[in-house]
Amino acid sequence: MGRKSTKGKEKRLARKEEQLRLSASKTVVDKANSLKDPLEPFVAFQKYNNNGLQCDLYIKKVSELDTSTTDWAFGLTKKNMQHKYENCSWGWSDGKKREELLDDTAWYLVALSHDGHPIGFSHFRFDIDEGIEVLYCYELQLENVIHRRGLGKFMMQILELIAFTNNMRKVVLTVLKNNSHSNFFKAINYRLDESSPMDDEDDVFPYEILSKINKKLALTNPLPVHDKPHHGHSHHQHQCCPGHH
């Protein structure tokens, strides 16, 4: 009897702690989402000039983008990704991709060429994932003609900068295993996230989840061990280059 009630109390306490932690995570995410312009303090990151490529960069919420920009972002994503989605179990749907790109919570980092045309973008969100506050990179897409000139790396550095200065615990993304460009993320030190599903005899997953950890926060304010998210096959609603599985 005595033992049971102690266990019950421990469970209640653990539940309470978890609720408090989730509510603290939500406060951090809400604060980041209430920013007007996360790039504003970082003037040096508002321009890129390297390898013969010059561009200006800005960050806006999807609601502040004009239709020509969101139409371009959809078109570029479709051009780069459609066949890769179709070659795995995700499949491609114009409607679902548009819906995702236009979700109210979407933020955009956009690179503009010197003549004012968009040439690359990232769709990202500040969100709770697996119970912790993260910047989730849904999409990083550059026009083909500007690949391998360092802009992709620069844009990921911007995402890391704004994620970590706004106290997100990780930058997370999902990549398709059939996309050779996924190696880019490994080259810039993204590693398999603990939530990435493992293939077994029953399930083979077409994607993997990569992340970069906010080391400073992990050191100064580590997650309690029992609060760490579960490993394994959770169903991710967020997917960089997401599909519909």
Ligand SMILES: CC(C)(COP(=O)(O)OP(=O)(O)OC[C@H]1O[C@@H](n2cnc3c(N)ncnc32)[C@H](O)[C@@H]1OP(=O)(O)O)[C@@H](O)C(=O)NCCC(=O)NCCS
């Ligand atoms: C993936 C992508 C964003 C990379 O951007 P990028 O500007 O071309 O990459 P960078 O020049 O910044 O590359 C930095 C480093 O990453 C590595 N890298 C870049 N692209 C790579 C690729 N396709 N395969 C392997 N490594 C790659 C290289 O080490 C590179 O350094 P190096 O050029 O000095 O060797 C870009 O190629 C792209 O838009 N691809 C199509 C869309 C896509 O698949 N996006 C990813 C899934 S959401």
